[in-house]
Amino acid sequence: MNGKNQLVAQWNADNRMRRAAARLSLLLALLITVTACGQMPGEVQETASPAPLYDGASPSPGAEETTPSPGAEEATPSPEAAGDVETVEVGLTEFEINMPSSLPAGPTTFNVTNNGTVEHNFEVEGQGIEKVFDQNLQSGETKTMQVDLQPGTYQVYCPVANHEELGMTMELTVTE
Ligand SMILES: [Cu+2]
DSSP: OHHHHHHHHHHHHHHHHHHHHHHHHHHHHHHHHHHHHHHHHHHHHHHHTTHHHHHHHTHHHHHHHTTTOGGGGGGSHHHHHHHHOEEEEEEEETTEEESOSEEESEEEEEEEEEOSSSOBOOEEEETTEEEEOSSOBOTTOEEEEEEEEOSEEEEEEOOSTTHHHHTOEEEEEEEO
16 A cells, blocks of 8 residues: 555656646747747838838729729610510410410510420411420420511410310411
């Protein structure tokens, strides 16, 4: 028992010595870093001074940014185009085509939306015109078709499977 206690006491003493040594080395390290840092600020301040000069130069490009404001000129051409082209909304469902049965002649944009649950397409046929989308519209999909409508009658229908027989067909009258 005594031998063990002696060992423990010795271990404790060793431990204290090590801790003291560690504190000393820490203090030394701090002193070294403090003295080293003490020399540094002089160099840092010299290099830091040119930086504000660069910041001062930045306001000059800002003045150039204010010049390209005439973006308003781009807005003017749109009303001219809107006046020439008629936009028609078309809805496709199982199994009917929802759109006006009469339209004025002229360049027309059909905004065709598949509101159904299966694939559909949209074909305009008449007066030497036959237009259809290369690929069917998926459920929820919208595609646009440009047609220069001439006065007369057209057949509008869905060419997918037997959808035309099921009701996806209508006659479109184009007036002058
Ligand atoms: Cu269809």
